[in-house]
Structure formats: structure tokens, C-alpha cells
Amino acid sequence: MESFDNIYLDLSKQSGKCRFADSGLGWKPSGGGDTFTLDGSNIGSAQWSRAARGFELKVLTRSGGTTEIIQLDGFQQEDFDRISKAFKLWYSVNLETREHNLRGWNWGKTDFGKAELSFNVQNRPAFEIPYTEISNTNLAGKNEVAVEFSLPADGEDTGTNGHLGGARARGKKTGAARDQLVEMRFYIPGVATVKEKKSKREEDGENGEAEEDGEDVEEETNAANMFYDTLMERAEIGDVAGDTVATFLDVLHLTPRGRFDIDMYEKSFRLRGKTYDYKIQYESMKKFMLLPKPDDMHYLITIGLDPPLRQGQTRYPFLVMQFKKDEEVNLDLNMTEEDLQKKYANKLQANYEAPISTVIAQIFRGLSGKKIITPSRDFSSHHQQSGVKCSIKANEGHLFCLDKSFMFVPKPATYLSLDQIQSITMSRVGGAISASRTFDITVTMKGGAGEHQFSNINREEQQPLEEFFRAKNLKFKNEMADDSSALIAQALKDGDLASSDDEAAGVRGSASDDDEEIDEDFQEESESEVGEEFDSAHESSGSGSDEEMADADGDEDGDADTAEVAERPKKKAKTEK
Known part of the structure; x- marks a missing residue:
């Protein structure tokens, strides 16, 4: 028997004692808990590599037609000879030494192994991702594939405290770390060649018999799509899961x-x-x-x-x-x-x-x-509905009153527990009485968790909401009553200002009369110009020129004003033009 202390199983937070014997290997946490064992006949291969806590022994199993990875971390460099000898004598397995690439390049080649995805740089692995740690994958773009990692429901549950006898469930390994990697994206350009078996079908016209011949045909497909399909199959995501x-x-x-x-x-x-x-x-x-x-x-x-x-x-x-x-x-x-x-x-x-x-x-x-x-029976809107129409900022939606919470949908979906609400304030929107058809609700949360404002609620929903607040013993304040009295006072004040404006307008009546005379002169000028443009247009048609000259002679016989004399050359210029 070979025994080693301070060994970690599957990135566990707690170390334990690892033992190798003729029958297999075992690991027991030092702080107490269930022992993990693996039969020697189920050991398929083993790898030795440098890791975070010293050196790591990675064991690949071969039980049940599936391959799983068991990581034992915390060995010393001098332990290699003892472990290598034990694996060769007891399990007939050669312990392979695997060196990782430490260049830090972010480009390389991916290799789909039996139990993990390996990212290789210069033909050496930079990192490996076990398929059991992948929860989902999707195409994030034409040449980009996103890989999401499993997360444990409880961060303390690392799979080594009696749960399933080790980290065999998805996400148990990541629970050992304080910071967890949740997503990784691969950019995969270009196309890939896929060999497929293509069948030819030849039909005999007389007998109606069919013959099939198969041949290998190479087809090009998007490399990212091929990576995505392969990972879906290997990680057992989708229909393969059951x-x-x-x-x-x-x-x-x-x-x-x-x-x-x-x-x-x-x-x-x-x-x-x-x-x-x-x-x-x-x-x-x-x-x-x-x-x-x-x-x-x-x-x-x-x-x-x-x-x-x-x-x-x-x-x-x-x-x-x-x-x-x-x-x-x-x-x-x-x-x-x-x-x-x-x-x-x-x-x-x-x-x-x-x-x-x-x-x-x-x-x-x-x-x-x-x-x-389902919605609470204590609330019914003005139109006998379970929710009221409102908005959060520029997003319209509906606010539903539930027995223990408020729920706003669809976007942004907001859930407010009634137990965490400190107070509710109802306030008016707008500054005039005619614009008071809607109001706002501001919900203040306990413990300084912030405020949530629901705006543009129909005024008809005020009474049903107040009844629901009372039924649930929620503290609320209606600021609209104060706003209405202030608005009335403001309206009266505006009325006084309007009367004073009328009096001021009566005092400066002469100035307004002068303005009207100026406007009339401007109006007459515009009419005369329009008439001249009409006369010139009419003259171009070849009629009315004699009458126009007679009118001009008549004007000269009368008393001519200086303004008319000044306008006469203007008319001639227009006629010549």
C-alpha cells in the first residue's frame, strides 16, 4: 500500500489522505466525511502533470462505457516514482507525463478527447475543460461559440462532503473556488471538411428494383458550427441527456x-x-x-x-x-x-x-x-383585472398585485416582495389640473435597497390600489391631495396675474393702435405688389395695355402725391423687365 497526505480530490477545499492498493485507490477527507473509492479494474489511464498545488494525478475511468476524470492534486515531485510503480504493478497502466504550455497564447487548436476538451498550443495543452463541467453551449455569432460552465447550487458543496461519493455531479468542481469561471468564448474562423457517406440510388425501369452504392464525399461546413455540434454531442447537452x-x-x-x-x-x-x-x-x-x-x-x-x-x-x-x-x-x-x-x-x-x-x-x-x-384575490382593478398598466422609465408593462409581492412584466421584469417594502408614495405627474389623469407610485425598499418608480398609472386605479395597500398593511402616503390644493392656489394666482395683464394692455392702447396702422400699410404694400405682378402677367398675354395707359394718364391729371411719383419709375422698370 502507498499512502499520501494532504491530497485534494477534484479541486476540493478540504485535503485528505490518498491510498493506493492492489484492489484500487481511495481518498478520505481529513475533516471527516465519506470515503471515495475506485476499483482498480475501472482505471483506464493516468496522467502526471504540474498543477496549482504541486503535481496532479489525473485518472481516467472506463466503467459503464463512459469516461470520467478523477483529479488528485497536491503530490510532490519525488512521489512520481512510487505512484508510477504502483500503477504499473497493480493496475497495468503506464503513468504518462504531460507537460502544459505556459506561453499564455490565446490561439491554438482544440482537441476533443474522451472526457475533456483540450486547448493545445504548440502541440501541448494549455488547459482542459471536462465535459461534466459544461452546462450549455450556443452559437454567439457566425464564427463564435460560447461555452457556459455548471455552477453548484451551494458554494460549499464541492462533491467531497458525502454527496455522490465525490465530484461526479456537474458543477461540483467549480464550487471549490472562490472565483468561478462562468463562460468562455471560442472564435473559430474558416471552414472545416467533413467526410460523409453519400448513397446513390439507381432504379431499373423494367423491374423497378433499386440499388444503393455508398462512397465517401468530402463536404465543407462552417468550422464554428462543426465545433458547436461536436461539443453538444460530447457534453451530452440536449436530446442526448434523456x-x-x-x-x-x-x-x-x-x-x-x-x-x-x-x-x-x-x-x-x-x-x-x-x-x-x-x-x-x-x-x-x-x-x-x-x-x-x-x-x-x-x-x-x-x-x-x-x-x-x-x-x-x-x-x-x-x-x-x-x-x-x-x-x-x-x-x-x-x-x-x-x-x-x-x-x-x-x-x-x-x-x-x-x-x-x-x-x-x-x-x-x-x-x-x-x-x-397567481394574482391576489384582494386586488381588482377598475376594469376588474388582475394588473394595472404602467411603465418603468420608457418601458411599458403591467404591474400585478400578488399575495406576497408585486410583479412587473415584461421588461424589465421586476419582483418586489411585500416583506421588503418600507413605504409607498403616490404622487401626481404634471403641473395642471387637466393633466392629472395619471399618477406615479414610488416603492421604497428596506435596508437602503433603493427605490422603484411605476409611472403613468390611470387615475381610476388609485382607489383599488389604496384598498390593496390597506389589506396588506403597507405604509403608503398620498401626496396628490397636497398637490391639488397647491394647484388650485396656483390657478387663482395665475388668474390675478391675467387680470393685471389686461389692465396693463389697456394703458398701452395707443402703442397697439400704432402697431395696427403699421400692419395696414404693410398689408396695402403687399396688395399693390401682387396687383403689379398680376398686371404684368396679364400684359404678357397681349391684352389690357391700352386701359393701363389710360389709367396712368388719369392719375397725372389729378393731384399726384410724392409717394405715387416715387412708385411710378418702379412700375416702369417692372414693365420693361
Whole structure:
């Protein structure tokens, strides 16, 4: 037997004692807990490399047709000879020495191994990613693939404290670190060549018999798409993870915006879109709400997620789906009667025939065990609805009053627990009495958690909201009463100012008369110019020239004003022009 102290299993926070014997290897945490063991016949290969805590022994298993990785970290350099001899004698496995590339280059080649994805620089690995640590992947662009890593529900749960006998579950290794890598993106340019078996079909016209001949054909495809498809298959993401219980196609999502197909599994559900795919565990669902939209035509299903859904740099803590109220569906669950009775007795039915929103809500409740939250019976809007129309900044939506919270959807989806609300202030928007058809609600949270303002609420909803606040014992203040008295006083003050303005206008009446005379002169000038333009146009047609000259002679016989004499050359110039 070979024994080593201060060894860490699968990046665990706690060290333990590792022992190698003829029957296999074992690891026991020093602080107490379950022992992890591995039979010698299940050891397929082993690698020795430099790691963070000294040197690492990586063991690849071969049990059950699947390959898993077991990491033992914390060895010293002089331990190599003892471990190499033990693996060769007891397990008939050669301990390979693997050197990593430390250049720090961010470009290289990817290699899909049996249990991990390796990123190689100059034919040496820079880092490896176990498939068990990958929770999701999607195409972030034409040549870019995003890889998301699993996260444990509890940061203290590293898989070495009695859970599954070691870090065999997804995300247990990352729980050992204080800082966790949640996403990595690979830029993969160019095309890749794929060999496919192409069949030729030749049909005999007389006998109608068909013959098939296969040949290898090389086809070029996008390298990023090929990387994405390979990783989906190796990491067991999607349909490979198990049979779907139910599938709903082309479901409209308001947050994140788009249409997604929903595949429901026993432990998780999947959203499949044209660009993004998401795999979400039922454990991540913290809230499930079924909200009737105030338009009497749609239902909204809102799912609260923790950790939130990530799409690049954007996080979505809530999923908001929209369904038509009168759209019905007939669905048979892809599950045997034995499993229904054994696992989901009184939770799921073999067949559903109801509105699609009701069917999805019931299946989610049966698979996840989450309670369906509906609007409170203590609230009914002016139009007998469960929510009121309002907006957060420039985003319009609906505010629903639930038994224990407020929920604003669709964007930004905002959840406010009634227990965390310190006070609510109702205030008016605008400065005139005629503009008081809407008002605002400002919700102040406890512990300095900030404020949330819901604006443009119809004035008809004031009384129903006040009744709901009283029913839930919420502190609220109505500032609109003070605003109305102030507005009336301001209106009276404006009336006094208007009367004083009229008196001032009467004092300076002569000045206004002078202005009117100036306007009349300007008006006459414009009319005379228009007449001259009309006369010149009329003259160009070849008629009325004699009458015009007679009028001019008549003007000379009378008393001519200096203004008329001054205007006469202007008329001649225009005529010559």
C-alpha cells in the first residue's frame, strides 16, 4: 500500500489522505466525511502533470462505457516514482507525463478527447475543460461559440462532503473556488471538411428494383458550427441527456425576446431558438407565476431563475412567456404509466386537453415541484383585472398585485416582495389640473435597497390600489391631495396675474393702435405688389395695355402725391423687365 497526505480530490477545499492498493485507490477527507473509492479494474489511464498545488494525478475511468476524470492534486515531485510503480504493478497502466504550455497564447487548436476538451498550443495543452463541467453551449455569432460552465447550487458543496461519493455531479468542481469561471468564448474562423457517406440510388425501369452504392464525399461546413455540434454531442447537452417528457414548439417569449421550442425533461428543460439554446435545471427555478394579461386575450407565464439566464453580457433573472387564452392543446406525455404512478403520482396526467398555458403550468409544477403563484384575490382593478398598466422609465408593462409581492412584466421584469417594502408614495405627474389623469407610485425598499418608480398609472386605479395597500398593511402616503390644493392656489394666482395683464394692455392702447396702422400699410404694400405682378402677367398675354395707359394718364391729371411719383419709375422698370 502507498499512502499520501494532504491530497485534494477534484479541486476540493478540504485535503485528505490518498491510498493506493492492489484492489484500487481511495481518498478520505481529513475533516471527516465519506470515503471515495475506485476499483482498480475501472482505471483506464493516468496522467502526471504540474498543477496549482504541486503535481496532479489525473485518472481516467472506463466503467459503464463512459469516461470520467478523477483529479488528485497536491503530490510532490519525488512521489512520481512510487505512484508510477504502483500503477504499473497493480493496475497495468503506464503513468504518462504531460507537460502544459505556459506561453499564455490565446490561439491554438482544440482537441476533443474522451472526457475533456483540450486547448493545445504548440502541440501541448494549455488547459482542459471536462465535459461534466459544461452546462450549455450556443452559437454567439457566425464564427463564435460560447461555452457556459455548471455552477453548484451551494458554494460549499464541492462533491467531497458525502454527496455522490465525490465530484461526479456537474458543477461540483467549480464550487471549490472562490472565483468561478462562468463562460468562455471560442472564435473559430474558416471552414472545416467533413467526410460523409453519400448513397446513390439507381432504379431499373423494367423491374423497378433499386440499388444503393455508398462512397465517401468530402463536404465543407462552417468550422464554428462543426465545433458547436461536436461539443453538444460530447457534453451530452440536449436530446442526448434523456428522453423528452413533453415538447412545445414556437412559444413566444417576451424576455428574452424571441420564439423558442420548449423541451421538458425529468430534471431540466431546454429552450431551443434560432440563435441561442439554453438548458435550465428545475433546481434553478425559484418562482413560477401564471398571470392573466389585462387585455383578456393572453396569459403570461413568468419563471424566476437563480442563477439567472445569461446571454452574452446580459442577465435575465426572469423568463416571460406569452400564450393565447383560447389556444387549446391535446398532449400525451412521453412517459410510461409505471413511471407516472411511481414518480409523479397525483402530480402529472397521462393526457392533457386544455388551454396551452394551463397545460404548461401543470407540467412544470409536476416536474419541478414548484407552486404556481397567481394574482391576489384582494386586488381588482377598475376594469376588474388582475394588473394595472404602467411603465418603468420608457418601458411599458403591467404591474400585478400578488399575495406576497408585486410583479412587473415584461421588461424589465421586476419582483418586489411585500416583506421588503418600507413605504409607498403616490404622487401626481404634471403641473395642471387637466393633466392629472395619471399618477406615479414610488416603492421604497428596506435596508437602503433603493427605490422603484411605476409611472403613468390611470387615475381610476388609485382607489383599488389604496384598498390593496390597506389589506396588506403597507405604509403608503398620498401626496396628490397636497398637490391639488397647491394647484388650485396656483390657478387663482395665475388668474390675478391675467387680470393685471389686461389692465396693463389697456394703458398701452395707443402703442397697439400704432402697431395696427403699421400692419395696414404693410398689408396695402403687399396688395399693390401682387396687383403689379398680376398686371404684368396679364400684359404678357397681349391684352389690357391700352386701359393701363389710360389709367396712368388719369392719375397725372389729378393731384399726384410724392409717394405715387416715387412708385411710378418702379412700375416702369417692372414693365420693361
